[in-house]
Amino acid sequence: MALANLDQYFAARFQIKSELRPDNTARVCSYLNFPGNTKEAFMFYRSVFKTEFSGKGIQHFGDLPADANHPPIDDVIKKMVLHVELPITGNHILMGTDAPKEMGFTLVQGNNMHICVEPPTRDEATRIFNELSDGGNITMPLQDMFFGAYFGEFSDKYGINWMISFTTKNNKT
Known part of the structure; x- marks a missing residue:
């Protein structure tokens, strides 16, 4: 059954992504795969970035016809x-x-x-990092680095690796 449903899985994901993107405008996305806790992770990410899910929100395998x-x-x-798709910052889409x-x-x-998230202010970089x-x-x-950025790295509680970088030459707080 596993492999028999695999093509249906990929076709359904592609269809959903196509519906959420009506044109070919360039965008940046990161696609994350989870062992069964995607909803938990994305509810957390939504709370941090204070945005809403795209389209119909979180779609489940049970939604497949x-x-x-x-x-x-x-x-x-x-x-x-x-x-699931979640706009985060700088037109970046987390899927x-x-x-x-x-x-x-x-x-x-x-x-x-x-x-890699590059927020518009140092304060926002600190908030997102924390x-x-x-x-x-x-x-x-998170600290001022020799290459001119306020920068830090970590793995979140779901094992996803992040870099937060604010370019200090902008002098925005």
Whole structure:
């Protein structure tokens, strides 16, 4: 059943993304995969960035219409997140999905991805850094750096790697 539903999964995600983006305007997105806690993570991110989900909000596997060409979706998977988009800052879009092992996914958390946020003020950089790093692991404290930025790095409590960078040459607080 896992692989039989995989093409339906990708087709549905692509369709949702197409509906949320009516034209080809350039945008920056980061796509995050979770082992079943996408909704929890995105509710947290929404509270930090104080924005709202795009389109119909959080869409679940259970929202997929029945398809005679695919086996039914297991009830456990129906509650998982199929797709969500959250505008964060600077026209950056954060996208996410649960990647169920029941559909053949194997997630490995590592250091292969960072989301770099460049807020418009030093104060906003501090706020975002403090709120997102709460409960996580700070690998480089937010500080003025030799390369002219107020910069810090951490992994949040969901294992996602972040860099917060405010260019101090702007002298905005």
